[in-house]
Amino acid sequence: MKNPYYSRTDTQKLHVSNAEWKKILPPDLYAVAREAATERPFTGKYWDADVKGMYYCAVCGNPLFRSTAKFASSCGWPSFFEAVSDHSVIYKDDHSYGMDRIEVLCGRCNSHLGHIFDDGPPPTHKRFCMNSVSLDFEPDTK
Numbered sequence: 001m002k003n004p005y006y007s008r009t010d011t012q013k014l015h016v017s018n019a020e021w022k023k024i025l026p027p028d029l030y031a032v033a034r035e036a037a038t039e040r041p042f043t044g045k046y047w048d049a050d051v052k053g054m055y056y057c058a059v060c061g062n063p064l065f066r067s068t069a070k071f072a073s074s075c076g077w078p079s080f081f082e083a084v085s086d087h088s089v090i091y092k093d094d095h096s097y098g099m100d101r102i103e104v105l106c107g108r109c110n111s112h113l114g115h116i117f118d119d120g121p122p123p124t125h126k127r128f129c130m131n132s133v134s135l136d137f138e139p140d141t142k
Helices: 018-024 027-035
Strands: 053-057 063-066 089-094 101-106 112-117 127-130 135-139
Touching (some): 027 112, 063 127, 089 112
Antiparallel strands (some): 053 063, 053 135, 089 101, 112 127
16 A cells, blocks of 8 residues: 655654554555664664665654764664754663653654764764664665
């Protein structure tokens, strides 16, 4: 089923039920994006990618990260030191699995992307540790 909510230009906040997302999204994307599952490290298609371009939310198309903010963190997931804008992602306290972390969600559709940590490189010293399955990528055109 085609995703009628996916747009790389619409910035309208989405309010879609998980039941509706489950009908539209592939099972692996649904598990991560809507149930906060995590893909295994070193298995996602973007963990070691180094092509220039833009990363979007795989659920709704919201712009999230530029490849210029991506860095090799050796954690096994794609890592970025900053989001493309202040509104592209939102943060939520996550106390699951006996840990205190900060979850990163898409600012448009509230889908789970990953977590943010304070061990990244300058200038932000942040590490947005994202799931590849939650990301779409569009390479820059020449």
